[in-house]
Amino acid sequence: xxxxxxxxxxxxxxxxxxxxxxxxxxxxxxxxxxxxxxxxxxxxxxxxxxxxxxxxxxxxxxxxxxxxxxxxxxxxxxxxxxxxxxxxxxxxxxxxxxxxxxxxxxx
Amino acid sequence: xxxxxxxxxxxxxxxxxxxxxxxxxxxxxxxxxxxxxxxxxxxxxxxxxxxxxxxxxxxxxxxxxxxxxxxxxxxxxxxxxxxxxxxxxxxxxxxxxxxxxxxxxxxxxxxxxxxx
Numbered sequence: 001x002x003x004x005x006x007x008x009x010x011x012x013x014x015x016x017x018x019x020x021x022x023x024x025x026x027x028x029x030x031x032x033x034x035x036x037x038x039x040x041x042x043x044x045x046x047x048x049x050x051x052x053x054x055x056x057x058x059x060x061x062x063x064x065x066x067x068x069x070x071x072x073x074x075x076x077x078x079x080x081x082x083x084x085x086x087x088x089x090x091x092x093x094x095x096x097x098x099x100x101x102x103x104x105x106x107x
Numbered sequence: 108x109x110x111x112x113x114x115x116x117x118x119x120x121x122x123x124x125x126x127x128x129x130x131x132x133x134x135x136x137x138x139x140x141x142x143x144x145x146x147x148x149x150x151x152x153x154x155x156x157x158x159x160x161x162x163x164x165x166x167x168x169x170x171x172x173x174x175x176x177x178x179x180x181x182x183x184x185x186x187x188x189x190x191x192x193x194x195x196x197x198x199x200x201x202x203x204x205x206x207x208x209x210x211x212x213x214x215x216x217x218x219x220x221x222x223x
Contacts, residue, residue: 033209042213
């Protein structure tokens with residue numbers, strides 16, 4: 001099975017830029033998708049594919065990928081961006097999906 | 108508007124069984140992948156199972172042989188039948204509409220607590 005590894009916690013000053021990373025062998029083959037989850041709420045898709053945002057997601061969120069690492073960048077972090085962030089991709093078997101352990105972002 | 112509403116969670120004794128439902132509206136479940144994802148208290152997300160548009164299914168190793176995913180096209184509803192439950196299955200269970208690139212819509216979740 002495949003694993004996706006994320007830093008457990010990251011902090012950023014208000015208005016600054018932060019990058020959250022996700023590492024895993026499956027990312028050499030598949031793009032990651034990224035989810036934001038606030039306490040007591042369901043996850044929300046914020047980035048998918050090469051660098052696509054669903055409707056309603058602010059353009060300060062962007063995604064990128066290189067080798068076995070996917071990154072979520074927040075340019076000009078806002079107080080409302082404080083949340084848990086999870087990456088996800090298919091695993092190497094192609095038939096399962098796997099989530100990273102999550103990164104708690106403090107703004 | 109796409110909506111997913113889960114139900115069926117609750118308190119169940121170890122070894123027991125439970126069936127979760129996820130009523131969908133705004134789209135047709137049989138035209139999409141549909142998955143269950145769970146989150147244990149204070150923990151991260153764990154993918155549990157998927158049913159493809161054609162009806163094929165797949166499961167995480169942690170639930171294979173104990174859980175069964177299915178759908179009723181006439182009711183546009185997704186199900187998760189859970190057997191031989193243990194404390195490790197305690198979690199909020201989310202249903203999610205899935206495309207090849209990710210999970211684009213999620214329900215609000217239903218809590219399953221396995222405890223004596």
